[in-house]
Amino acid sequence: xxxxxxxxxxxxxxxxxxxxxxxxxxxxxxxxxxxxxxxxxxxxxxxxxxxxxxxxxxxxxxxxxxxxxxxxxxxxxxxxxxxxxxxxxxxxxxxxxxxxxxxxxxxxxxxxxxxxxxxxxxxxxxxxxxxxxxxxxxxxxxxxxxxxxxxxxxxxxxxxxxxxxxxxxxxxxxxxxxxxxxxxxxxxxxxxxxxxxxxxxxxxxxxxxxxxxxxxxxxxxxxxxxxxxxxxxxxxxxxxxxxxxxxxxxxxxxxxxxxxxxxxxxxxxxxxxxxxxxxxxxxxxxxxxxxxxxxxxxxxxxxxxxxxxxxxxxxxxxxxxxxxxxxxxxxxxxxxx
Numbered sequence: 001x002x003x004x005x006x007x008x009x010x011x012x013x014x015x016x017x018x019x020x021x022x023x024x025x026x027x028x029x030x031x032x033x034x035x036x037x038x039x040x041x042x043x044x045x046x047x048x049x050x051x052x053x054x055x056x057x058x059x060x061x062x063x064x065x066x067x068x069x070x071x072x073x074x075x076x077x078x079x080x081x082x083x084x085x086x087x088x089x090x091x092x093x094x095x096x097x098x099x100x101x102x103x104x105x106x107x108x109x110x111x112x113x114x115x116x117x118x119x120x121x122x123x124x125x126x127x128x129x130x131x132x133x134x135x136x137x138x139x140x141x142x143x144x145x146x147x148x149x150x151x152x153x154x155x156x157x158x159x160x161x162x163x164x165x166x167x168x169x170x171x172x173x174x175x176x177x178x179x180x181x182x183x184x185x186x187x188x189x190x191x192x193x194x195x196x197x198x199x200x201x202x203x204x205x206x207x208x209x210x211x212x213x214x215x216x217x218x219x220x221x222x223x224x225x226x227x228x229x230x231x232x233x234x235x236x237x238x239x240x241x242x243x244x245x246x247x248x249x250x251x252x253x254x255x256x257x258x259x260x261x262x263x264x265x266x267x268x269x270x271x272x273x274x275x276x277x278x279x280x281x282x283x284x285x286x287x288x289x290x291x292x293x294x295x296x297x298x299x300x301x302x303x304x305x306x307x308x309x310x311x312x313x314x315x316x317x318x319x320x321x322x323x324x325x326x327x328x329x330x331x332x333x334x335x336x337x
Contacts, residue, residue, distance in 0.1 A: 002323065003036065004275065006330045007282070007291045008043040017305060019296040044332055046285025049162030053098045055278045056109035056204065056248025057270035059143065060087045060127075061120035065273045066310035073313035077273070077306055086303050087272050091127045093300035094271050094278045097293060099131050101280065104160050106132045107167060109248045109268070110141025110204025116149045140171050141204035141249065148173040155184060157191060162283040163243075164195055168203040170224060170247075177220060178205030178249070180228040185235065192239035198335055199241045200281075200288065206247040207232060207265045209256050223249060230259075237261035240337040243288060246279075253277070253292060253324030255331065264333055268292065275323050276304035292329035 005012035008027040013020045013034050022033055028042040065077040065086065079086045098106060108128065113120035128136050140152040150173075158165040166188055170178035180188075180203070192199050208221050208229035217226040224232070224247075236242040237260045244264040251270040258265050268279045275294050282289040295304070308319040323329075 001034065001036075002275075003038055003326055004294045004323075004329070005291060006038060006041055006326060007289065008041045010291070011038050011040065012294070012296075014294060014296070014301075017298065017301050019294075019301065021296075041289060041330060041332060044284035044287030044289065049283045049285060050104045050160050051101055051283070052105040052107065052160055052163075052165075052281050053101070053103045053278055054107045054109055054202070054246065054268060054281070055091075055094055055098075055271045056141070056268055057111040057251055057272060058087060058091050058094075058108065058124065059111055059114050059270070059272045060091070060123040061085075061114035061117060062087055062272065063114075065307055068311070068314065075309060075312065077310065079303075088123065088127065089299050089303055090272050090276050090295060091124075093276075093295035093297040095127055095131055096297075097295060098278055098280075103280075104135065105158055105165070106136050107158065107165060107202060108136070108138045109167075109202055109246070110139055110171070111143040111248065111270075112138065112140070112152065113144050116144045116147060116151065121151060137165075137167060139167050139169050139202075139204065142171055142176045142178065145171045145173040155187065160283065162197055162285065163281075163288060164191070164197055164199050166191055166199055166201045168201065170203040170205040176222065177225065178203070178223060178228075179225045180232065185231055189235055189239065192235065192241055195241050197241070198243045198288065199239070200243050200333075201232070201236075201245045203245070203247055205249050206267045207245055207258070209265060210259055211256065223247070233258040233260045233263070236263040243333045243335060246290075252322050253328040255328050263336075264331075266290070269322050269324070271295075273310065274304045274307035274318065276300055277329075287335055288333045290329070290331055290333065
């Protein structure tokens with residue numbers, strides 16, 4: 001049994017293929033639910049200004065979950081013969097659940113596709129552009145630019161009540177790793193200097209933090225290059241309107257403080273397999289709450305449950321890696337000024 005979601009007024013419990021949702025709870029209060037004491041999040045001060053949502057690592061066109069390069073180890077999960085492709089099952093569920101809260105924006109943080117083919121773009125657009133239209137904001141990831149494609153390239157400024165999202169293109173065409181250029185940092189710094197509300201930075205690649213005394217800088221670090229990661233931290237330290245940086249890429253839920261500014265560096269898990277999630281952001285006058293939701297249609301739950309053991313042949317505990325802790329998924333970002 002997993003307590004998958006908490007908010008100021010909501011708790012969701014997943015027990016295998018059963019999801020139990022408890023609404024209209026009192027904020028910042030202990031509740032005994034399914035035999036477990038769960039404390040709802042404190043509600044930030046002031047008015048709720050808007051809600052927006054994000055997904056990442058949706059991987060339209062993928063047919064094998066758990067595949068690592070050409071290795072035969074796994075386990076490798078595939079859709080049953082005659083069943084719809086699992087990225088479509090998972091992403092349709094995410095789109096329906098997000099639409100139910102009527103977000104002011106839906107932000108997709110990269111890896112829209114398995115390999116950036118036109119039919120994969122088309123499937124992505126049919127799933128997300130159709131219900132959300134101009135509310136949809138998209139940036140590419142490494143899977144979308146391995147063959148030097150330019151679809152969904154470039155940075156975006158997304159203004160919403162109470163927050164500006166600076167959506168950065170961190171992809172390096174042809175590479176798995178990511179970076180942020182000097183020109184991008186100059187534009188981000190200018191945005192933060194002139195902003196009239198909090199700035200939430202987002203991109204595909206996770207930040208290098210340098211956790212622990214044995215952490216080593218590497219030019220081929222799997223996420224954002226360490227130099228770019230440090231530069232992002234420096235902007236956050238200098239510009240107090242920056243409330244956090246949120247990424248995907250790692251297929252896990254995790255939040256860490258940046259080394260210098262202590263601003264939150266966030267990773268949101270993938271949509272396509274376990275645990276199969278999307279993130280809601282509730283923007284209050286006094287803070288921004290992240291609430292991660294696990295898709296709960298029967299088809300989505302059946303697929304994601306079957307993926308708990310991915311990569312076990314490589315000695316990976318994917319279940320705990322991907323899910324993270326409850327505090328990695330659901331928390332409040334405090335405003336800094």
